Amino acid sequence: EDQVTQSPEALRLQEGESSSLNCSYTVSGLRGLFWYRQDPGKGPEFLFTLYSAGEEKEKERLKATLTKKESFLHITAPKPEDSATYLCAVPLDTDKLIFGTGTRLQVFP
């Protein structure tokens, strides 16, 4: 069964304390992976697309990496404005996008 799992479910960090979020998946014929950020009361906002194992993408304090089984979202020296829920998603052939349940990140000053 196609499945996307994110961990941890919630993460509390002190400002400046770097960490990583994990997204593991079991899908056949992986063609890539998306990362989204969602603020409370809003729709998800696109962050990255990763197409193949070994690929890395960076944006400000965020870096996303992809292996054959999982993806990591590394957050370096986070700030309070990085607080949000981070979602990963994997597309299937039927134009279905399977989302994980997300990691709720809180960064305290």
Place this chain on the structure above:
Amino acid sequence: ETGVTQTPRHLVMGMTNKKSLKCEQHLGHNAMYWYKQSAKKPLELMFVYSLEERVENNSVPSRFSPECPNSSHLFLHLHTLQPEDSALYLCASSQDPLWAMNTEAFFGQGTRLTVV
């Protein structure tokens, strides 16, 4: 603003009511989607429209009825809903079908639906 606008932002309806959610995009995208987001659950795909034709109906109960009159507008008609249908309903659009991996989805702000 992502270019995808949903109305209303909040909706409270009784189980016997009929209401509609509206989604509008002026990004020139060819695919539009309805998602349901419930607490502690992953985003669930409900419907996909590509070039105004429905291409995916993810086993959604018939009390939810989508309509895509043109490439810029998408509706979700609601009738005789249940309290467990209370959730955030998100509309999204993309230039091409998402499986092609050459595009990303742009989401609206969502409609927070409460069924009483």
